[in-house]
Amino acid sequence: MGHEGPHLTFSDGDLKIGGVSAESIAGRYGTPVYVTDIDRVLERYAAALSALRARYPNSLIAFAYKSNSTKAVVEALSRRGGGATVVSLSGLKLALGCGVSPRKVVFDGPSKSREELAAAIKAGVGMINAESTQEVLEIESLCARLKARSCRVGFRVNLGIKVDTHAGLATGSSEHKFGVGREEVVRFCKDAKLARAKIFGLHSHIGSQLSDPWAFRSQTEELLSLAMELKESGVQIREFNLGGGLGVSYKRGDEAMTFDAYADATAGTFARLCKEPARLVFELGRSIVADSTILLTRVNYLKRMGSTDWALVDAGMNDFLRPALYGAYHEIVPAHTMSRAPSDKGYSIGGPVCETSDVFGTGRRIGVELSRGDLLAILDVGAYGISMASTYNMRPLPATIVVHHGRHFPTSS
Ligand code: LLP
Numbered sequence: 020m021g022h023e024g025p026h027l028t029f030s031d032g033d034l035k036i037g038g039v040s041a042e043s044i045a046g047r048y049g050t051p052v053y054v055t056d057i058d059r060v061l062e063r064y065a066a067a068l069s070a071l072r073a074r075y076p077n078s079l080i081a082f083a084y085k086s087n088s089t090k091a092v093v094e095a096l097s098r099r100g101g102g103a104t105v106v107s108l109s110g111l112k113l114a115l116g117c118g119v120s121p122r123k124v125v126f127d128g129p130s131k132s133r134e135e136l137a138a139a140i141k142a143g144v145g146m147i148n149a150e151s152t153q154e155v156l157e158i159e160s161l162c163a164r165l166k167a168r169s170c171r172v173g174f175r176v177n178l179g180i181k182v183d184t185h186a187g188l189a190t191g192s193s194e195h196k197f198g199v200g201r202e203e204v205v206r207f208c209k210d211a212k213l214a215r216a217k218i219f220g221l222h223s224h225i226g227s228q229l230s231d232p233w234a235f236r237s238q239t240e241e242l243l244s245l246a247m248e249l250k251e252s253g254v255q256i257r258e259f260n261l262g263g264g265l266g267v268s269y270k271r272g273d274e275a276m277t278f279d280a281y282a283d284a285t286a287g288t289f290a291r292l293c294k295e296p297a298r299l300v301f302e303l304g305r306s307i308v309a310d311s312t313i314l315l316t317r318v319n320y321l322k323r324m325g326s327t328d329w330a331l332v333d334a335g336m337n338d339f340l341r342p343a344l345y346g347a348y349h350e351i352v353p354a355h356t357m358s359r360a361p362s363d364k365g366y367s368i369g370g371p372v373c374e375t376s377d378v379f380g381t382g383r384r385i386g387v388e389l390s391r392g393d394l395l396a397i398l399d400v401g402a403y404g405i406s407m408a409s410t411y412n413m414r415p416l417p418a419t420i421v422v423h424h425g426r427h428f429p430t431s432s
Pocket of ligand 1: 086127188227264
């Protein structure tokens, strides 16, 4: 069927994830349901980390919680010593509650509230990445008010690097709302009189779902050259944060950029050019978790409209938004069907939400003739899946189940 992976197997008409039958999970917990293989998350994390550390030993992966903040996932990464990139108060609390050491927490976001900044300062996070000069001044005055002696601040720099990705996922153009322009950072660092907010880091995230090593290399070079310029004004940068953005392959047969190629472009380039001791931080999200998770959904109804064969399933765009929002492609495969007779019928797969865009795929050849009650799996939904789910149409959030060492249990999302 072409969708087998190291943790997904298909035999006897049954899809298994981490060795556990999808049908047994759907039977036990109902559908729609997200199922994550934690061992796969940890395998991807370990592979990414070893590729980065082989090139630059003082590298930290501060996992991007926005991509997946299910408790079991972030706890497992924390236990392995992983850091956390958070963008809200709840994210910060989750990271600290899961035992992530404050120094490994990065607080990002273009418009942080005073409450969020105060909590980050009090927690003593490793870095608050500021996205405007006003935010740095706000941090300075909050530190004084909270009687915090110092706070590590990084500038998110908008490097103006154009990237090839979905327009909704590019962040690095100079017209975007993200970060501060290079000249403004230099000017501010020359003039600002800061007693408590210590400009300690430089940060940049140029976009998501990227596959161009050149963009990552030039991002690394640009940040280092800015650090050299800042050194002339007496500002010593000790932490370089290259954001996330490494893409994955969603379509079987497409090639994704490997962790090694990514590490060459980032940590490798950095190791060659950086002559001072520094920590290198990566805010990877998607590439760590995307393929760890499937979304199981049952076929409610089948019907033909004009020349289109519809399979109407019980998951909707509120459960999984990427296809509706970005036109994203995700493989959809049978997890357990009544019929095993081969069929090359193409199905359009739609959900229960009253929106035309509530469709997960069109003309999909599932390989068999579908019947009511059949179980389908939408693949590679570990990143920006449950984390972007909503209760639109007053639908409850789907359950999130974790498979670990062949056992399964619910986790909170
Ligand atoms: N750091 C920052 C500052 C970010 O804005 C993001 C993602 C990341 C790190 C993690 O990037 P990753 O390694 O996961 O590419 N909802 C979209 C993706 C939005 C990405 C937002 N920022 C999607 O479903 O594709």
